[in-house]
Amino acid sequence: MNPIRMAVLGLLISLPGASYAQQPVAYPAKGQSTETQASDAAYCRNWTQSQTGISQQMANQPAAQQTGPAVGGGQRVRGAARGAAAGAVIGGVANNDAGHGAGVGATAGVVAGGMRARQEKRANNAAAVNQQQNTLATFNQAYGSCMTGRGYTIR
Template sequence: MNVNKVRACCAIVIAMMTLDAVAQSKPIAYPSKGQSAQQQQKDDGACYSWAKSNTGIDPTTASAAPPPQGGPAVGGGERVGGAARGAAGGAVIGAIAGDAGKGAAIGAATGTVAGGMRARQNKRTQEANAQAQSQGAMSTYYRAWAACMQGRGYSIQ
């Protein structure tokens, strides 16, 4: 198994764990001193503002997935690079076999496919890393929010 496949597998596992953690990450505040629902809502808003200003993290933007990178030419040059490497290798093999041009064409096509695979693996890894970073930010925010709510007399789970 090559390094890129291992990275892609790790990225997928991290993304799945992160998505599961995001769904379970917001702590629950229980009014342990008999606070009314209206008071709890008021305290929640105050703690939201306090945690946001003290951590610099806004949970409404931090939990949103980053916009996908790339467009029709997804790959950031991996396909072109793969085609060039494949053409060079194919030309060498083709020259040995007697037809360098045909070998270069076959190598370029194969290199383009390999470059596309590499581009997709890199994109999956980047998405998983962005998701993990977002989860870390949310965890920091929720720790601050929980500290504020505990200070106002709530039990946090």
């Protein structure tokens, strides 16, 4: 491959959002022509998809992140209910005012439920990123194996 083509290819590969940005780079080890390399790369992308069920576009998609306020799953409502029950008992015992205790407990329960919702959201986002990294690694490993089998050095 001539130096200008290699420079352009290197630039395209390094651009953010380029579809090949995270794909292994294959170097011809047996003097393959540019056309042969393009044909082999297309074959290996198709083979990889047929073997793994993962397309290159799927492998390069950013992980889906949950955004916005953490309201999910009813954690706040359950926290309020638990807090109100505990507050009513404590308020009734401590100063003979179960209603005030229930109110204070419900407020504390909403806050605690919100904390649980945010923790769950962070855990879900981390799991999505981990799944995406595993998907990309699976695709890249299969693609690299295919290209190695066709006589390329993979980096």
